Amino acid sequence: MTSSLTRRRFLAISAGTAGAAAVGGAAPLWMRDAAALGHAPPKGVVTTVPTFCEMCFWRCGGIAHLRDGKLWKFEGNPLDPQSMGRLCPRGTAAVGAHYDPDRLRQPLMRVGDRGGEQWKAVSWNEALDHVAERMNSIKAEHGPESVALFNHGFGQRFVQHVLRSWGVINYAAPSYAQCRGPRDVGFTLTFGAGVGSPEPTDIKHTDCLVLIGSHLGENMHNSQVQEFAQAVERRIPVIVVDPRFSVAASKAKYWLPVRPGTDLALLLAWCGLLVREGRYDRAFVQQHGHGFDKFAAEVQDYTPEWASKECDVPPELIVAAAREFASRRPACIVHPGRRVNWYGDDTQRSRAIALLNALLGNYGRRGGLYVSQGIKMERYPLPPYPKSDKPRADGGDADRYPFADEGITTSIRDATISGKPYPIKGWFVYSTNLMEALPNPAETVEAMQKLDLLVVCDTVPSDIAGWADVILPDTTFLERYDELLTGYGRNGWAALRQPVVAPPHDQKPAWWIAKQLAVRLGIGECMPFDDIEEYLRARVEKSGHFWDQFKKEGVIVAPHQPTTVEEGLQLQFDTPSGKVEFWSDQLAAAGFDPVPKYTAPEPPPEGHLRLITGRAPGHTFTRTQSNPLLHDLMPENEVWVHPATAAKLGVKNHEYVRIKNQDGIVSNRIRARVTQRIREDCVYTVYGFGAKNKMLKSAVGRGASAGALNTRYKTDPLMGATSIHGNFVTLVKEA
């Protein structure tokens, strides 16, 4: 396949929503011709620097182009496996993050009440002295465990390292309990390994792809979307299960518009059908399965007719889809999804997805789920972290949720509110916008009122920064070094993040902030190097690579190791039985269902609709709202509503409405998008809009915040993930 073809498909896949979402109907900025993007033939001296993208968490390698020393454009790095030489619209718009006029420019300290958004500009010395002094007084009174870290994204590495070196034991990212946690736990319980990122789905070679929600094409994880576009071009059957006619659904052979929250019924019925009709991989099950007979006995009673009633899709469609994907095994994937925290029982749904894949025998198979390989890069010798005799308060040590294997943001929040198991008095927030990312912002506010110290390190005045005592302005990823990226995939690879341009104001790179803080906390020895380049260079050279070449190429790709049985891989399963656990003794012992059981979701109360959320191709959550290029592409979100529902409510297409939830929370005004592309019993909007911080001038008040409407959430009893799709809403017309 030629790259031009692929590129066309790539654009076509994402165009579906991007075009529709762009207000005003004009082609979105990133799709206009090269000249409009500023890609006119260069004048002046052009230089290039490779680095990797942080516009989302896919970490694509790109090449920044400078014209006369000024940042001009950012393109894919052909050597990089995550970008395969192309960036998605958000990556291309990274230039806008550097030039964003709303950026934080210097450290700020709060004057007046917390959350009052009154600030004075201070020097770095003053800001960091204050943070260190407050941290030390919390340590003196309560111990270092009473300072917690919330972090997300790649830049957090040294911030976390310094805080843990100082004694912090509670730390969490929303990418676990608010995102992929249930999926990774569901897969670990079944196969002994989580899914990880990038997802090892061999879409490139698959003969059939089943998507449960996963809205590829709106979810723009770059290389995955490129492979999906190629798969569509190859005309493989795509099966999409989604209450909404997503971009992926528009490319599908079968679309199953299930009633929201009923996926587990469908998945169990599919398992039942495969078992009854003998359409599963007997050899795989015999060789690698544990407890298959008990599993089979349990699932064989789930029929398409039963699932049809729960899911509100015809039984014939359920059967046809199952026979279609089963006929392609093992080169068939039921995609594990990524943001799976939908209803609070998500680990068991993810486990059902894992079990369905196991029945297809696609684990470690070409066209199925391959087994990722990594790269070995030597470590830099750093002192070990001190030990604490206190338990973790972040729920990450499985006390509170037996199968949690990472820290849980909301457990830290709960501990801050309750003071149990001990008081939490300081929050250090690095690169996560907790006001939007966590459920029920009122609880976040309640917790923050109990703090003696709230530090936020961000690039822009996010909503959480509005609550800070001290705001530390980070550089954007284009202006700094970070830790070395060691990635997993078909090949292991390492990538370098390095400064492309100088920060425009008094912003400082995260590693520098961490080191300065370490010195003030009296633990400077935990970062035993003057400059991070020294650290990175040592790691690279010790690993047998050339630093200068790495700086020039940006990527080191490890030699290929087998990732599938076809390539000679020996399968291993790190479960208690050493096998694929169709029946989970672990779950049974902990008092949970060893095979997932279905509970019907609560129906919306009379006159209410379920609120579901997802992604727009041209934004990443709140982090791109003030990026001028992406703001231009999509300045606000819309609420999707079915014509029949809209007619009942008297709502017209494109009209402004407000979303009101069951607890009386009313959103900013938001345009209605009246469309057949969604079921009648739910509405849909993209998450990340509706910023509240006044300093975010371009984006404040634009669109509705889905985070603010998520006041009613359930917590997954297995591992602590919090649900997002549990709210019922009405649309209120503007007076």
Ligand SMILES: Nc1nc2c(c(=O)[nH]1)N[C@H]1C(S)=C(S)[C@@H](COP(=O)(O)OP(=O)(O)OC[C@H]3O[C@@H](n4cnc5c(=O)[nH]c(N)nc54)[C@H](O)[C@@H]3O)O[C@H]1N2
């Ligand atoms: N452009 C862009 N891409 C991104 C991101 C971004 O911010 N912007 N974020 C990245 C991140 S961190 C993540 S985690 C991923 C998330 O991306 P995905 O893992 O694809 O997220 P989903 O939860 O599957 O996406 C929501 C989809 O699920 C559907 N849905 C809602 N409720 C139900 C239901 O009950 N059943 C079924 N079957 N479907 C339902 C919605 O209609 C929508 O199409 O995207 C990544 N990619």
Ligand SMILES: Nc1nc2c(c(=O)[nH]1)N[C@H]1C(S)=C(S)[C@@H](COP(=O)(O)OP(=O)(O)OC[C@H]3O[C@@H](n4cnc5c(=O)[nH]c(N)nc54)[C@H](O)[C@@H]3O)O[C@H]1N2
């Ligand atoms: N209601 C609802 N809630 C959700 C979701 C949903 O779909 N709906 N999705 C969930 C998912 S999948 C995820 S992954 C999480 C995402 O949650 P977050 O990671 O909190 O999402 P962002 O909005 O990207 O917030 C990141 C913050 O980091 C800042 N930032 C960006 N780059 C840098 C940098 O280089 N340095 C520093 N210091 N800061 C930086 C941004 O300005 C922004 O304030 O949200 C979860 N919460």
Ligand code: SF4
């Ligand atoms: S998927 Fe897009 S935004 Fe995410 S890292 Fe890659 S290019 Fe950047």
Ligand SMILES: [Mo]
């Ligand atoms: Mo996520």
